[in-house]
Amino acid sequence: MASGRDHDxxxxxxxxxMAGLLAMLLGGWAGALGGxxxxxxxxxxxxDLDTHSRALNRWGPLRWIWWPYRRLLPHRSLFSHGPVIGMALRLGWLLILLLLVWQALAWLPLHWVPNIQEGLPRLLQQLVxxxxxxxxxxxGLEASVWLHLILDGDPLPAEWRARRRR
Incomplete structure (x- = not known):
């Protein structure tokens, strides 16, 4: 299993x-975004956000947002390290937090905060x-997970394979 420094x-x-590969496949700007x-x-x-890690420490004073994630998911489980599902859970958690903050700001009488009913559909429209x-x-996000798994020595840990055989 690689150390945090090795992963970084x-x-x-x-x-x-990775940026070059994605640029060849999807176009220049898309490749840069993917990289x-x-x-x-x-x-x-x-x-490794499910443990006390370098990645967790990078969040600085915001690392507390990962506390539920760390408590609910065992380290190297399918839900933390699993291809597709691990990153989907982390992105979903961030999206939930972002929507909660956006909604809380929308209730405040601040003129510079975009209205969630107007801003969110516009943002989704731009993404689509x-x-x-x-x-x-x-x-790019998913490739980073695969690199992490490969560096840990086994992209499909024994616990996952044992569950598939049952």
């Missing part, structure tokens, strides 16, 4: 090649309008 080094090393997503996925949205960019971001 490999993520940094592979970010540019950035790969970097963010490996450094800030690591599967850029399918290559969205795909590149999702691929």
């Amino acid at each position: 080094r490999a993520t940094s090393l592979w970010a540019l090649p 950035l997503a790969f970097l963010m996925g490996g450094l800030w949205l690591s599967p 309008g850029q399918p290559n960019a969205l795909l590149a971001v999702l691929l």
Whole structure:
């Protein structure tokens, strides 16, 4: 199993090649976004957010937002380290928190806060309008999970394989 420093080094090393690959497949700007997503996925949205890790410490004073995630998911479980599902849970958790903060700000009488009823559909419309960019971001995030699993030595830990055989 790789150390946090090894994960960080490999993520940094592979970010540019990942951006290049995604640029060839999906276009220049989409590739750049995918490379950035790969970097963010490996450094800030690591599967190791379920432990006291370098990725968790990068969140600084906001690391408390991962407390429920850390308490509910065992380390290296299918739900924390699993392909697709692990990143989906982390992104879902962040989305829930973001929507809660956005809704709380919408109740305040601040003129600079966009109305959630207006802003959210507009944001979703922009995301759907850029399918290559969205795909590149999702691929970059998921590729960072696979790199993490490969560095840990086994992309499909024995506990997962045992559950599949039952």
